[in-house]
Amino acid sequence: MSSGDGDHDGAEPAHGSLPCVLLVEDDDGDAVLVDELLSDAEIDVELRRVVSVSEAEDEVATGSVDCLVVDLGLPDAVGLDAVQRLRRAGTRHAAPPALVVLTGLGSVDRGVEAVAAGADDYLVKGEVGPDLLGRSLRYALQRRRSVAQERALYRSEVRAAETERLEKALLPRPLVEDPAVSVMVGYLPGGEGLLGGDFFDTVETADGRVLSVIGDVAGHGPDEAALGATLRTAWRTLVLTGTPPEEIFAGLETVLRTERARPEIFVTLCQVTIAADRSTVDVCLAGHLAPMLLTGPVGGVRCSVVRPVERGRALGVPVPGGWPTQRIPLGEPFAVLTYTDGLVEASLAAEDPPGPAAGGRRRGALRVGLAGLADLVQDELDTDGIVGIVERVLRRVRRLHGGPLVDDAAMLVVGWTGADDVPGERSSTLADSVEWAR
Template sequence: MTATLTHIDGIAADEPVYRILLIEDDAADALLVEELLHDTELRFELTTSISLAEARSALATRAVDCILLDLHLPDVSGTDAVTTVRAMAPHTAVIVLTGLSEKQAGSEAMAAGAQDYLVKGKVEAELLRRTVRYAVYRSHTERTAAEAQSARQRAEENARLERGLLPQPLLDTSAVTVTTRYLPGAEQALLGGDFLDVVEGDDGLLHAVVGDVSGHGPDAAALGVCLRIAWRSLVLAGHRGTELLHLMERLLVAERGTQPLFATVSLLALDQKACAATLYLAGHHEPLLTTSEKTLEVAAEHGIALGIDPGHHDWPATIIPLPDAGALTLYTDGLTEGHNGDAVGRLGIEGLLPLINTTPSADPAAHLDSLIRQTRALNAGRHTDDLAVLRLNWGFHPA
């Protein structure tokens, strides 16, 4: 049965408390280790388990800095004990306890992943003290290095995904100002399946897309990149409206394989000469129209998301009259589905519009940054959806 002992009294307060798990089925050897730990003058919490099964339960309920491991347990022995314990606690220091006759066991244990080894019967308090402190320090250093490497890899992967999900707008003569923002749903997370793009076509119209692939992680991101690249290629090839959405849906179905992924999409074609925009919504919510007076949600017709019912092809167009100066904002639901400051209610469009209309908007980039900061502060990390925002400004910036 697992037992826990705490020893911190009478030792300098600046000495760390080492949480130690001893896995030893021999009661006499376990008592010897306990007495040696007292003599080391370490501050420690000692938990003792007599089998690997007990140790597994102990590790599931408490954090451990160091494991003292006997190589001969009722349910595992030898280097298998080391590899099993390392798998159970990959970031915890492991010190193996070997017998006097096991000359090769210590080196083999270290090759299997242990930080160090001690020979029973030859361990003194000072040696145990140094070994525990060094093994824990080395384990922490290895963990920090691994986390730093993981962070670098995430940053590199995000950079590659950004190039696919967030391309540079392809503009020639357009006077429209394009502002974009993209944030993953969780800190240090990979970008998800949200995507956006802006292209000026040979027809003189400014074409924009914002989309959101269901789910999170690399599969959603890969499909988002695929749809974004396909959209740009199809627009430049002259495809428009319902035909364009149909082709994107065919590609989605082919690329998602057996995964039940779908995508919501907003397509927008902005005609600056006619002061109008044509909008198609495939399962996506309405964009926002900013005038010199205020920002409102555009009233628009809806169609089904891509991949929900392939071949349905019912995506009605909505014509939006535009003011001489203003802005259109297309976004994914990460902007509105966060909490509104309490633990229950969502922000929603009802909470978003007052924030927009009370946030200075002369500078589109500063306006988006301020808006995102406010929504994230209200959410306080409780909702973790990705966020993509695309804002198109034309004429004079609204006051």
């Protein structure tokens, strides 16, 4: 219902035409009193009511509540439990609802404690009138709007800083001299556009081998991004100092155990080593998804998923086992496509234009999946070839998902054109969510 006929003086809603005030009160008499006070307070709001903290948590979860007015004497909350629970529920949203508590005449101290615990204001039953109630709600709603603006500014500043770090640390310049080697990379940040721990790199050694790695740090956020950048730098250092490919993962695990913030953090990796004569590819997996091989002449490139003989354990997981290497012979121009699980875990929330790829399936499928991603890559190869394949696949997956992905997604394609006079493609794509939303 709507209460009051005057201006709402800065109380702008996040949803709907009026700010939504949710009264959490199990006493019918007190609920009627609050309704009457709001009617006289000259503040336009939509007043709704629930009788327990559990019901209030469900309402807050919808994101439609702008302000909570909470009685501290509820049947399913003791002491400040109501304030703490509702504050936790609100943190899931960019603009958590404001919170005003109601206390009895003999519980003023509890009101002060509630403010210290995170409430915006407190009101004493029996002493509050229309003016005081209206002023308290206006203040709480205005504070909520200010917090939302500050968070938006912070996210914008962090995104800019993280993007700069991404370009320097997670999208490094490949150290490859062979002009016939292609290196195509792309990164699509998930969530709010902040970085996670996906990373990749490619280095050509003095003897002509080309080593590539793609990795995924468990988790999402600045700590994981920093750890991913550290591991990428460590990997490059190990390669440049002549560490045999089969010993690199052990060195990286030592760095991981030293640098990770929590002992439960682990990392998955896929390392690809292209022989100096380009006749074989060695694949080493540490709990990571298997790569895809792109083989065949221009205009007829085929995509196939490597079937790993054995998959090594993820780095940082306290279980026995090493990291076996699988050698794949190749006799023609090829490319190896590696990726992180943000691509296969993307949901199919939006329809895709009809086509033979699994990505063309309609609503109903839960996620892209490995087979769907392989079909999608093949569809893009059949349509426009291998040039620009990374950016096209990232755009397609994002479109299928219906917007920014939940998790980060990275893709690295390293290949050989088959002749020195046929130059390989070199490209780097930072798929910024804001830019791609235009």
